[in-house]
Amino acid sequence: MSDLLVDEKLWFRRYRPSPTASARLVCLPHAGGSAPFFLPVASALGPGVDVVAVQYPGRQDRRAEQALTDVAVLAERIGDLLLRQPPLPVTFFGHSLGATVGFETIRWLEAAGHPVTHLFASGRRAPSAHRDEAVHLRDDDGIVAELRRLDGTAASILDDEELVRAALPALRADYTAAETYRCAPEVTISCPVTVLTGDADPQTTSSEARAWERHTSGACEVRTYSGGHFFVTTRANEIMALLRHHFAASESGPPVLDRYP
Structure with missing residues (x-):
């Protein structure tokens, strides 16, 4: 098996492969998250969309690998692999850390001359809306306390010491990537951005969500949902409907990522 195929299988999970897909959705998980978080998306969108859920190193079946602590490194690895996929119009959906990685x-990709159709930035403030946070410097109990505060991890998992111990290295790496990331206010992408935010999300204020406008030369829309940081699970039906509408509306010829020669 070629190194490329090995890397693709490690990074990209297709829970419902579709050889007839006319568009691709790349899903990027939150800190501590993993590809199966997006299994409902693959089920909801049907065979017209190639749903690619990204599995970062350091978790689940990639636990033996070193987790990455730099958003730029994650972006380069993912971008390079995407350009080696069969060419399709590409949309990104990233939640929390995943929104930053998507950006x-x-x-x-744009710097390499490959435009993207759209970014759905969920549960994350704009790239330049920096907060001084240091969850990654806390002890293990401090990181678990943060997970409880955000209410995105089942209590049964957080109470399982063995599971928590296994997940902590990846969690710490992800928080390091998110909290050490910096972006200047003038940095932009070209594709349209739809910002999804929870009205009770402690991680993103309404002004921090609106600040995404300065990071795209395309259109920017902010959609607010009831809920906290993980409104994407409690409002899943509405978000799936939004994605279905996006792909139905974009069939008229969005940008396509070309393969490498």
């Missing part, structure tokens, strides 16, 4: 991956 930087699109920057990388």
